[in-house]
Amino acid sequence: MAGAPPKAAPPERERGLRAERVSRPAGGRLVVDGVSLAPRPGETVGLLGPNGSGKSTLLRLLSGVLAPSSGVVVLDGRPLARTPRRAAARRVAVVEQHAEARTELTVRDVVALGRIPHRRAWTPASAADAAAVAAALEATGLAGLADRSWQTLSGGERQRAQIARALAQEPGELLLDEPTNHLDIQYQLDLMELVVGLPVTTVIAMHDLNLAAMYCDRLLVLRGGRAVAGGTPGEVLTPALIGEVYGVRAEVDEGPGHPVVRFLRRTPAPPRSPDGPLPPGGPRDAAPPERPPSANTDGPDEPQPTTPWGGIRP
Numbered sequence: 001m002a003g004a005p006p007k008a009a010p011p012e013r014e015r016g017l018r019a020e021r022v023s024r025p026a027g028g029r030l031v032v033d034g035v036s037l038a039p040r041p042g043e044t045v046g047l048l049g050p051n052g053s054g055k056s057t058l059l060r061l062l063s064g065v066l067a068p069s070s071g072v073v074v075l076d077g078r079p080l081a082r083t084p085r086r087a088a089a090r091r092v093a094v095v096e097q098h099a100e101a102r103t104e105l106t107v108r109d110v111v112a113l114g115r116i117p118h119r120r121a122w123t124p125a126s127a128a129d130a131a132a133v134a135a136a137l138e139a140t141g142l143a144g145l146a147d148r149s150w151q152t153l154s155g156g157e158r159q160r161a162q163i164a165r166a167l168a169q170e171p172g173e174l175l176l177d178e179p180t181n182h183l184d185i186q187y188q189l190d191l192m193e194l195v196v197g198l199p200v201t202t203v204i205a206m207h208d209l210n211l212a213a214m215y216c217d218r219l220l221v222l223r224g225g226r227a228v229a230g231g232t233p234g235e236v237l238t239p240a241l242i243g244e245v246y247g248v249r250a251e252v253d254e255g256p257g258h259p260v261v262r263f264l265r266r267t268p269a270p271p272r273s274p275d276g277p278l279p280p281g282g283p284r285d286a287a288p289p290e291r292p293p294s295a296n297t298d299g300p301d302e303p304q305p306t307t308p309w310g311g312i313r314p
């Protein structure tokens, strides 16, 4: 008897994970409000926005941990809510902001959790499982810590172990919530290099605008749960947008390849002598600034940004 016909792959344009006008309430208000996000296969999308703007909630909607109150999350053309749980778990890997492992597990055990969606119940780990775990440990620089207890790891090592767990899952879509938290600058850059080199679609919530500019193909900026700008880093990261969304002053250099953001002090910098010592009390005892602190500038007078978004509205 012939078996069930093989399932047809979705057409190219339907492949991947996307959110269509999703909303989600919490605490009596919409914390994600009509946001759409459709990463192209293989690209790295940075989710930006101030604290509380809805980045983590949007990632949780994309992963299926939360259900949207309106709108839909779609995986390969089918609503995520109607995708078999195991199939979704194989495809979408998530590294949450405060991922913990409470029991007495080794680093290797934690990373091997990423293989669960690939294994049948009550079957031992296969050679493919072991190889995926070893490759993930290697890629994240944790091979030497594989047999250490999770509890003994530093914050940065735990972060890397969670990323290794997600890599061991061999996902098609990788959702990362502030993955560079706790990492020193070398590991921040290593992590971003690793992520953009993976053959996966990645959505990363981040606060570091320069890392976002360096490594993301596109950015989506949230404020108060709404998408307020989207596009390439060069299109999105303008002084006007940074001023409007984060309330800070910045200059943006159109560096080769990607923009570079330089933040400006709110108060004038104390004068510095190129060769003299600091005054006895340090910079605070230096000569008073020429302007009152409320002048809110350390450069030539320039108007505060008044235009709305420099980027492209999605």
Ligand SMILES: Nc1ncnc2c1ncn2[C@@H]1O[C@H](COP(=O)(O)OP(=O)(O)OP(=O)(O)O)[C@@H](O)[C@H]1O
Residues within 6 Å of the ligand: 026, 027, 028, 031, 049, 050, 051, 052, 053, 054, 055, 056, 057, 058, 205
């Ligand atoms: N269960 C809840 N009850 C009430 N408010 C909630 C709940 N969950 C989330 N929120 C609120 O929803 C908003 C969005 O939270 P979310 O964690 O998505 O923001 P975020 O952009 O990831 O923030 P951060 O950059 O600080 O991590 C916040 O104001 C948060 O306080």
